[in-house]
Each structure stands twice: as structure tokens, then as C-alpha cells.
Amino acid sequence: MPYTFARSEALFRRAQQSIVGGVNSGIRKMEAPVPLYFARGSGPNLWDVDGNHYLDFQLGQGALLYGHAPAGMAEALAAQAKLGTHWAAQCELEIEVAERIQKMIPAAELVRFNNSATEVVSAAFRLARAHTGRKLILRFEGHYHGWADEGLVGFANPAAAWGDDENPAHTHPSKGVIPEVLEQFVVARWNDVAHLRRRVDQFRGQLAAIVFEPVLCNTCCLEPVEGLLATIRELCDRDGMLMISDETITGFRFGAGCAQGYYGYKPDLTVLGKAVGGGTPFAALAGTKAAMAKILSGEVVHAGTLNGNPLCLAASKWCLDEVVAQGPDFPQVPQALGRRLMDSLTALGREHGVPLRPQGPGLIFHAVVLKPGAAEGPIRDYRDYVRRHDAPRWAHLRRCLLEEGVRAIERGLWSISTTHQPADIDEALRRARVAFARHAATWQAPV
Ligand SMILES: Cc1ncc(COP(=O)(O)O)c(C=O)c1O
Numbered sequence: 322m323p324y325t326f327a328r329s330e331a332l333f334r335r336a337q338q339s340i341v342g343g344v345n346s347g348i349r350k351m352e353a354p355v356p357l358y359f360a361r362g363s364g365p366n367l368w369d370v371d372g373n374h375y376l377d378f379q380l381g382q383g384a385l386l387y388g389h390a391p392a393g394m395a396e397a398l399a400a401q402a403k404l405g406t407h408w409a410a411q412c413e414l415e416i417e418v419a420e421r422i423q424k425m426i427p428a429a430e431l432v433r434f435n436n437s438a439t440e441v442v443s444a445a446f447r448l449a450r451a452h453t454g455r456k457l458i459l460r461f462e463g464h465y466h467g468w469a470d471e472g473l474v475g476f477a478n479p480a481a482a483w484g485d486d487e488n489p490a491h492t493h494p495s496k497g498v499i500p501e502v503l504e505q506f507v508v509a510r511w512n513d514v515a516h517l518r519r520r521v522d523q524f525r526g527q528l529a530a531i532v533f534e535p536v537l538c539n540t541c542c543l544e545p546v547e548g549l550l551a552t553i554r555e556l557c558d559r560d561g562m563l564m565i566s567d568e569t570i571t572g573f574r575f576g577a578g579c580a581q582g583y584y585g586y587k588p589d590l591t592v593l594g595k596a597v598g599g600g601t602p603f604a605a606l607a608g609t610k611a612a613m614a615k616i617l618s619g620e621v622v623h624a625g626t627l628n629g630n631p632l633c634l635a636a637s638k639w640c641l642d643e644v645v646a647q648g649p650d651f652p653q654v655p656q657a658l659g660r661r662l663m664d665s666l667t668a669l670g671r672e673h674g675v676p677l678r679p680q681g682p683g684l685i686f687h688a689v690v691l692k693p694g695a696a697e698g699p700i701r702d703y704r705d706y707v708r709r710h711d712a713p714r715w716a717h718l719r720r721c722l723l724e725e726g727v728r729a730i731e732r733g734l735w736s737i738s739t740t741h742q743p744a745d746i747d748e749a750l751r752r753a754r755v756a757f758a759r760h761a762a763t764w765q766a767p768v
Contacts, residue, residue: 323724323759328370329358351731353720362389364740367728375728376749378735383538383570383685384595387643388740394599394639401635409626414634421641422597422607425577428566428587429607433616434629436602438569438594439467442532444606444616444623445590446471449530449563451615457524459531459562461511462489463540463703466532466567466592470498475508476539480707486510487519511537511702512546521556530590531557532565535580538734539570541689541706542681550586557589563612569594569604573644574684574736576652583652599640603633647739652684658746659683659737665750673761675718676711679735688733690715693766717764721756 333355336343342350349356358370365388367377377389387394401414419432435441446458458471466472475491484490489508507528509520521528531553537543557564566588571580573596581588589612594604606623615621627633644651663679663686670677676691680700689700695709715733722729727749729735 323721324371324373324726326355326357326369326371326373330355332358332370348731352723353716364388364391365738365742365745373726375723375726376745376752378727378729378737378749379731380736380738381600382595382730383574383734383736384598384600386574386596386736386738387599387640388738391599391639391643391740393643394636397635397639398601398632401631404631406632407627407630412629412631412634414631414638415629418634418637418641421638421645422593422605425573425641425644426579426581426591426607428581428589428591428609430610431613431617432605432607433613433623434633435604435606435625436627436630436633437467438567438592438604439469439472440625441592441594441604441606442466442472442567443469444621445532445563445565445592445608446530447621447623448590448608448612448615449565451621452563452612453529453561455527455529455562456505457507457527457529458505459507459509459521459524459528461509461533461537461703463511463537463543463706464532464534464567465539466534467569470495470502471505473498474503474506478508478703480704483704486704487516510704511540511543512549513702514546514548514552517549517552518556521560525560528560528562530563530565532567534567534569535571535584535586536575536682536685537703538681538685538687540703541700541710542685542687542734543700543702543706544682545584546701550584554586554588563589565590565592567592570685572596573640574652575682577644596640596644598633598637599643601633601636602627603630603637643739651739655737655739655741656683658741658743659686659735661743662686662735662737662746662749665746666753669750669753669757673757675714675757675761677718683737685734685736688715688718688729688735690718713767714764718756718760721760721763722753724759725752725756727752727756 360368367375422429482490491503491508568579572593575583590608616623660683678689679686690711692711700706
């Protein structure tokens with residue numbers, strides 16, 4: 322029998338009386354049939370308040386690289402909590418965490434801590450402008466850099482306002498932003514090297530930085546095409562711009578050296594979030610000494626009451642040691658599991674007439690469902706994704722999966738943790754088979 326969610330539904334009704342919209346982050350409303358309330362988690366397993374058990378691939382929007390409630394982390398947090406939860410001052414732990422990051426990421430010559438990647442992105446943009454004396458930042462369509470005014474420009478341009486392929490629009494999905502913010506960004510399409518060169522040339526001398534997700538995890542999990550990252554590096558060097566690698570999702574998931582180690586490039590600034598804190602509110606800006614210089618000189622303000630919070634630091638130290646403890650087979654082991662899951666989901670789709678085409682490097686992937694008549698072949702950029710991905714059909718399939726106890730991120734992203742075992746993937750596929758059959762029997766395309 323598919324799961325039911327009576328207790329979550331009752332809590333959601335109650336929450337709406339005290340919390341705006343019943344949730345504390347807009348995206349959580351996407352979960353259908355109801356935003357779920359959870360009771361506990363362990364490794365890849367998650368239980369909601371109705372007692373339903375899930376094999377979890379949502380993993381706290383990717384933050385839980387080490388699974389739910391890893392035992393060692395709980396102990397590290399408890400030990401630190403007994404010593405103090407907050408000092409707004411220095412402690413040796415922050416040096417220990419900084420030194421670990423330095424060791425793991427060659428481009429991390431120096432670091433600063435914050436509590437969210439949104440804040441770190443703001444600091445990186447400020448540094449880039451101060452460093453170059455220029456105001457424009459080039460970013461890519463479909464890339465997400467946090468929810469602040471600056472991070473969302475051109476993120477999900479609505480199709481009606483795309484602009485031509487050569488000049489993507491810089492719309493903002495939120496009302497209430499400082500209108501001038503939109504003018505501080507140049508938007509380019511992802512994965513088109515020649516277009517990027519033209520876009521940079523068009524604004525040559527005015528650009529402070531190029532910012533990007535090395536794998537476009539926030540739209541369809543699009544890996545960079547051959548030569549793209551090297552071109553970004555080359556253009557940044559040529560024009561004195563800072564290369565800002567937003568590794569909020571890819572950081573440590575792609576190995577101790579992050580995506581920059583995996584793909585082999587060296588950015589000026591790196592944004593770290595999610596896995597660096599393993600589910601605690603912790604994020605870091607890492608960079609070269611030259612790129613960090615304006616913070617050192619005091620010309621760029623970087624602050625925060627909870628920066629370097631000892632609880633987050635205790636968690637982060639545990640997380641970074643856990644990455645190293647995975648040894649030389651990391652990230653190949655979770656990657657192989659993810660690839661097997663992708664292949665098996667594709668096969669299940671074939672069996673049930675569902676045009677599912679998972680895309681991504683396995684460590685993380687996106688469940689693309691092709692629209693009727695859409696062309697085959699890998700999706701390349703945000704526009705291609707909007708044109709070919711059948712979002713309503715994925716939403717229906719995702720709900721069927723959830724009701725059988727397999728949980729992916731609402732928008733279609735699946736992450737693999739270091740705790741998923743081959744048996745967990747087998748069990749997820751056994752459940753998915755039931756979900757696919759029900760989806761195939763009940764899905765009706767909107768007319
Ligand atoms: C690539 C990227 N950058 C920045 C952020 C913002 O992170 P946070 O929600 O911690 O502010 C996110 C969040 O999902 C992200 O995926």
C-alpha cells in the first residue's frame with residue numbers, strides 16, 4: 322500500500338497558523354502531497370512522523386554527504402556543547418578546521434567562515450569588485466548562488482523573457498530586490514565556450530569575476546563540456562578577473578579536493594557549504610592570498626556574530642576527517658553506486674514506458690523525464706532543459722516514489738551518501754519498481 326501522511330498533514334495545518342506558509346524555506350512547499358515532518362534519520366534511512374521509512378537521496382538538500390546522524394559527529398557536537406555553544410571569539414578548533422581545508426584544497430591558501438553559502442557568495446562578490454575596481458559579475462543561466470539579491474539574478478529566467486541566445490536576460494525571481502542589482506550582472510549560457518568568449522569580450526574591462534557551479538547541480542546536473550573550465554581560467558587570467566567556483570554542492574562530494582580537484586582547475590575563490598558542515602549551519606570562503614587581500618587590509622568588510630561557531634566547527638572537523646578517512650576509493654565507491662542507480666532507473670523507465678534519462682556524474686544526478694516528442698541525447702544547458710524536461714511528469718513520478726519510500730530532491734536531484742550500501746540501492750530499486758508501475762498506470766499528461 323502506498324504511504325499515507327495523516328500526521329504530517331495535521332502538523333502542516335497547524336504550522337500554517339504560526340509559520341508563514343507553514344515552511345521556513347519556500348522550496349519545501351514543493352513536496353507533494355504535503356511537506357513532510359521527520360522524526361529521525363540514520364545513515365541513508367529516514368523516518369517521518371507517520372512512521373514511514375524512506376531510503377533518502379534528498380539528504381538535507383545534499384548537505385548530508387555522511388548520511389543522517391552519523392555517530393561520530395553527534396559525539397563531537399555533544400562534547401563541544403558541554404564546553405560552550407558560542408563565544409563570538411577565537412578557539413583552536415577554527416584553526417584546526419582551516420588547516421584541514423588548506424591541506425585538502427590547493428587553492429585554499431586562506432579561509433574565512435560564515436553560516437550559509439549565501440553569505441559566502443556575497444563576500445566573494447564584494448572581494449571581486451574591490452580586487453578589480455570593476456562592478457560587473459558574469460554568471461550563467463540556471464546556476465544558483467544563494468537566495469540573496471545578488472545570487473539569483475538570471476537564475477531561472479522565465480522562457481518568455483529569455484532574450485536571444487547571445488544575450489540572456491538578467492531577470493530576478495523575487496520581488497523586493499534592489500532594482501540596480503540586476504544591472505550588476507552579465508548572464509551567459511552554460512556549456513558554450515565560443516558564446517562565453519564573445520560575452521566576456523562584449524564587456525571586456527568591466528567584469529570583476531566569473532562565478533559558476535562547476536557541475537550545474539541546480540539545473541539538471543550538467544557537467545562542464547570539455548574546455549569550459551579551462552576557458553574560464555584563461556579568460557580570468559587574461560582580463561584580471563577572479564574565478565569564483567561555487568562548490569556549495571560539489572565541495573567534498575567530489576573527493577577531498579572537491580570538483581576543482583576532480584576536474585583539475587584552480588579558482589581564485591571557492592564557496593563551500595553543505596558537506597563542509599554536514600548539516601550544521603556552516604560555510605566557508607576559501608581563496609588565494611591575493612584574492613583575499615582586501616579582507617586582510619580591512620578594505621572589504623567580512624563579519625558575522627556566529628562565524629566560526631564552535632558547534633559548527635566541531636561538526637566540520639569531524640566531516641573533513643571523515644572525507645579523508647574514506648581513503649583513495651572516494652569518491653569512486655559512491656559514484657559507482659550512483660551510476661548503477663541511474664542505469665537501473667533508466668531500465669525501469671524503459672520497462673514501464675517512462676522516458677527517464679538520468680543525467681550527471683553519479684555522485685549526484687538529475688532525473689530528467691523527456692517531454693513527448695523531445696529529442697534524445699544529453700541536455701546541455703538551462704534552455705535545453707526547460708525545453709525537453711517534463712517537470713509535471715517528474716513531479717508525479719517523484720510522488721509515487723515518495724509514497725513507496727524513496728525520496729529524491731523535489732526538483733529531481735538525487736545525491737548518494739557515503740553510507741549508502743549496495744543493499745540500499747537494491748531496496749530502493751525494488752520500491753521504485755512498484756512506484757514506476759503506479760506512475761505508468763495513473764499518469765495523465767495535462768491537456
Ligand atoms: C551552488 C549553491 N550556491 C549557494 C547556495 C546557497 O547555500 P545556502 O542555502 O547555505 O545559503 C546553494 C544552496 O543550495 C547552492 O546550491
